Amino acid sequence: MSTYKLTTPLTDEDILKLRSGDIVYITGTIYTGRDAAHKRLIEALARGESLPFPVKGSVIYYVGPTPPPPGRPIGSAGPTTSYRMDPFAPTLYKLGLKATIGKGKRSEEVKKALQEYKGVYLGATGGAGALLSQRIKAAKVIAYEDLGPEAIRELVVEDFPTVVINDAYGNELYKQPNL
Amino acid sequence: MRVISTDEIYSKMKQVILDAGVNLPEDVEMALKKAYESEESDTGKEILGQLLENAKLARKERLPLCQDCGVGVFFVEIGDQVKIEGEHISDCLTKAMVDAYREGYFRKSLCDPFTRKNTGDNTPPMIHYDLVKGDVLKVYFMAKGGGSENMSRCTMLTPASGWEGIKDFVVRRVAESGPNPCPPIIVGVGIGGTFDYAPILAKKALFRPVFDKHPDPEIAKKEEELLTEINKLGIGPMGLGGKTTALAVKINVKPCHIASLPLAVNIQCHSARYKEVVF
Known part of the structure; x- marks a missing residue:
């Protein structure tokens, strides 16, 4: 198990050195997106439109933060459960998305996409929204403002703590429960 | 009047x-502290430590x-x-x-x-x-929260399924949920009533303080049995392995139709935000 500090945008080289269980601290610009925003992203692609952020080398954080209290860039901002974005993720990985940050299991299709397009799935600690928000230095809505907490935000993060759940080699950190 | x-x-x-x-309820924070002290997995301990730190920060800064x-x-x-x-x-x-x-x-x-x-x-x-x-x-x-609510289920077992059937369904539900509902979880189990009533029983069970014992010793024993089985799954904090998958199991029982055995499992994440107010 290794620890890496990575700066966005991420490259294939960054991704290929990561293995399930590695600790990764992300610094730079990342984008938020959850259920409703993903649906719109995929609809936009179907209409032949471009995406509201540069997808190549990008990191999407599955989060719907709380509103920023006065004096803070963002409110609490921990990960949401990732499987709900599974139907949309492979398309985005194909377009150059390099990492998603969330919590919980992914589908076989997503795991296959990680191998095929050189991507990773990173886990952050669910329910630690107050703590994780300390690593977010700036936030602004860049698309779908009407979605409120589900709008796409551009975040500037510093040493955002994650762990590699699924790597680009088919490995997974979550073990099968002992039933 | x-x-x-x-x-x-x-x-x-x-x-x-x-x-x-x-402000995380005192009993939930205490349960997380106890779990932190007894957790044997390093990653599990690390996660529990983060959750305790999160609770402290949230309380101090009034952040959700x-x-x-x-x-x-x-x-x-x-x-x-x-x-x-x-x-x-x-x-x-x-x-x-x-x-x-x-x-x-x-x-x-x-x-x-x-x-x-x-x-x-x-x-x-x-x-x-x-x-x-x-x-x-x-x-x-x-x-x-929605993440743990999504992992909750309701089913109508046959009377022949009995306690073994109930246990199997609850443990499998937690196993299949894995890391999704933000473990360590609290499991509310509603047994009996009708199709609509079992989930209400399960949700009401989640209002019992983490450390309270069911007044019926037979049910208290069943809660312990389920908790032990669940914690043997090895899912651990955030699903990264460990012996703390659940902090507590709370069972709420009501008689049911002779043909039925309604069962509901309401999963609560570790951020168990609940409060009872008496006027």
Whole structure:
């Protein structure tokens, strides 16, 4: 198990050195997106439109933060459960998305996409929204403002703590429960 | 008749809801501390440490414990000797929640099920009423997160399935949920009643303090048995391995039809934000 500090945008080289269980601290610009925003992203692609952020080398954080209290860039901002974005993720990985940050299991299709397009799935600690928000230095809505907490935000993060759940080699950190 | 004004209910409940979002209940924090001390997996311990740190920070900075500030769930027990004066109690509770979510900078997480358009103010809350005997009004509030709610299930077992069938369903539900509902979890189990009543029993069970023992020793034993089985799964904090998958199992039982064995499993994440208020 290794620890890496990575700066966005991420490259294939960054991704290929990561293995399930590695600790990764992300610094730079990342984008938020959850259920409703993903649906719109995929609809936009179907209409032949471009995406509201540069997808190549990008990191999407599955989060719907709380509103920023006065004096803070963002409110609490921990990960949401990732499987709900599974139907949309492979398309985005194909377009150059390099990492998603969330919590919980992914589908076989997503795991296959990680191998095929050189991507990773990173886990952050669910329910630690107050703590994780300390690593977010700036936030602004860049698309779908009407979605409120589900709008796409551009975040500037510093040493955002994650762990590699699924790597680009088919490995997974979550073990099968002992039933 | 005892008269209680909705002004009083409003101001008390608004305070309670504001506090619930940022202040992890003492018993839940204690359970996390105990788990931190006894967890053998390094990663599990690390996660539990983060959760304790998160609770401390949230309390100090008045930041929501979790970005999912949840659906507002109320269980209201109104004594038949209580007269509520002022506005309709549902309007009063809704207003208390809306104002608390706005003033606390909490996330508004409710939407139309079809259009998915956010209602904008976290309405509507889910309010259940029980008319009971006496001159006391009790309001139970819970901020229920969506991730753990999504992992909850209800089923109609056959009477022949018995306790073994119940155990199997509950343990499998937790196993299949794995890391998704933010373990360590609290498992509310509703057994009996009808198709609609079992999930209510399960949700009500989640209002019992983490360390309380069921008054019926037979059921207390069953809770222990389920907790042991669940913690043998090895899912651990955030599903990264360890012996702390659940902090507690709470069972709530009611007689049922001779043909049925309704069963509901309501999963609560570690951010168990609940409070009982007695007026």
